Amino acid sequence: MNFVRMQIRVELFLKYSSMRGWRLRVVAVYLILLILFSIAPMNEVLANEEPIDHVSEQSAETYQVGDVVLQPEPNLVESQVNLRPSGFKEYMYDTGIWYGVQWGARMYWVRDKSLKIFNTSFSKWWDNVTEKPKWDDGDTFVVNWVAHPFFGMLSYQFYRARGHSRWSSALGSVIQSTLFEYAIEGLAVQPSLVDLIVTPGVGVPLGMVMEELSAWLIEQNNSVATVGAYLTNPMRLFVKDRQIGIINPVAGTFEFSGPFTIGTTKDRAIDLGYPLFLESPLPLGRVMADLEVVSLDKSFGDQMFFYSIRLDLPSESGFFGLYLDAPYGGVNNVEGARNGYEFSNITMGAKQVIMKTSNSVLSAGLEVAVPTAFTDGQGRLQAVTNYRRDLPAYIYQAFTATPYLAGAIWKGAFSLQANLGTDYIFNAKNFQDDDFEFRVNYGAAAGVNVPIKILDPTIFFEFDGYTLTSDNTNGKTDLFITPGIRFGKRISPGFAVQVPVEGPTSDIAEVDFIFDFQIRF
Structure with missing residues (x-):
């Protein structure tokens, strides 16, 4: 009964939002972005479990065996900067x-x-x-x-x-x-x-x-x-203080304004930061942009395009993190849709480490995709939902909650990661005319860090599966494989090729070329 009441409330809210039109959504997007940065710094429950990653003038002078510290972080509260008047x-x-x-x-x-x-x-x-x-x-x-x-x-x-x-x-x-x-x-x-x-x-x-x-x-x-x-x-x-960066309210710091430092937990988070569609169990501070070009089966069209900007904000200990992803979807020569792109549903997420050992970690997280897409009058979002991997991001007017677990184990240069989650999609009528959809998400990724200095490459192979149990018209399960490579630690470009191997997506798409670029902090 409580679940029914919750669904009714969500549907009423979405109906009211759609009546107010796209201007309300513009305001909502703006407020979401700004309120995220105003969140007070959170308590570090697990801060004493690992050596401190963030090193400042006031942090501990000693480190544990295995720490990798490139440079000490300056005091970000009273940063020493040149405050002389700016010239020409x-x-x-x-x-x-x-x-x-x-x-x-x-x-x-x-x-x-x-x-x-x-x-x-x-x-x-x-x-x-x-x-x-x-x-x-x-x-x-x-x-x-x-x-x-x-x-x-x-x-x-x-x-x-x-x-x-x-x-x-x-x-x-x-x-x-x-x-x-x-x-x-x-x-x-x-x-x-x-x-x-x-x-x-x-x-x-x-x-x-x-x-x-x-x-x-x-x-x-x-x-x-x-x-x-x-x-x-x-x-x-x-x-x-005239320095360009970004406020991290979770850690209470101003990022990018000082040297890049790496401690034990952050170093491991960087090593596990290679998957493209799995959530890494260790929060990693980063700004990321990605672009996907999907080559379609000729009977369906020419190309689909996906791109997004993502921001991840970890706590100072590295055991808690918030993230925000703002996606676009587009099409080229797809029947029923005008060529172009549409702003889609913003995803906000949080994850917390619940267990960590010297060679494993387990986290729990929650994602919420809110209906920020302005319009689908050109049929673009309806078209891109045929590539069913990211349904919560692209179903017009839908609201999605996704609880998940993320885990990883590693030994030396090798690591293995896995995710398990569920999508509760409300107001999903623009997908298959049903008000509610339920989906199970699962995946795994294996990576190896190749010891080549400067490039720091990581070769990985990712598997992603999605079973839409509420689908009674098409195949319920979509499976994807994604081999790829990522370079660097602070500046990290990546490239991968995704192939849909099973399900409705494989009927309309041949291959997906993926490029991304991350700046870590």
Whole structure:
């Protein structure tokens, strides 16, 4: 009875959310990302079980046998940085950084990339930028008067966080708006006059007000006000003492601002960080981007595409971690779907080590995929769910809870990992017209670390299985094998080839080429 009540409540919530439309989902995504970083540091239950990974000026001076420590971590609370006024060289450097950020955001966010990004040439760009900017650019009121001022505010706050004056930061916002219109969007479309004016014209005053409000909220010294401070000035998440990085609220540290350090637990987490679709039992701090190109059976279409950005935040002890994954799915020449990409369901997860020995570890975790996909009016998400590996991420309007266990054993350079979990998928009617789906997930991976300095390669073989017990129309089980290789410790690119060998997915897909890039901390 309680399960039925819970399902009814979830369905009512989803129905209400869909009635409010995509704007509500935009706000929800923004709040999810920011609230995640405002979580208070958690207690380290197992902190005394292993040597301390994070080494600072205040940490223990002695280490246990087997520790690998590259460099001591500086004191992140009172970091010693150069606080002299930024000059022209720094200004141009920061301008280049934010220009790159704009390119990255556009490549990630734009749904019709072929039309709005890649449909260009030098002559087309020249014709666009030599035309007089047009006022009526065809965008909605929300895009022109909400989204663009918001990014104008962010660019102003970025320059301010990097140590520039208010006037030079305001000029930076103007420069970035001009670069976006003429050297990013201008590659494919004529520059927009309303964007050139409104982005800095509204964004800079908004940025000034939000900067002052954020500083005042920080001074209040309470958790609610701190959340408000990060909401009003998101640059606090990524810039501290003029250093670029990211706040890790779980460990209470600012990552990427100091040397990379490795202790026993982190070293093992890095060694176990090779699987692509299994959850490693040891939390690993990282920022990751991946891209998949799926070659389809010709009777179904040409290609599917998947890409995502993932952030993992471990505790200082390395026994607890939070993670967030924001995926996109897309198609090319698939019947019933327009070419392009759709933002999909954000996944949030947490895992906790429950047992660890010198050569094994077992963790328990929970993932929640929330319905953040804005729309599926072009049929793209409906199409990509035929590749049934990541159903919770791509079923439009679905809400999924996934409890799981993750374990690993190792000896020397060899390791073996395994996962077992279940998907409880609510409001799944956009998949096979059923309101609820239940799936069992299982998999294993074997890896070997090859002793080649600098490259630090890991060769691995991964097996993944998914049994959709609620499916009464197609085969219930999909099986995949994935051989691959990963390089490096802090900077870690990887490549793999996945082959669906059994089930409905194998009927429509031939092979999946996977590329990913991780930066660890």
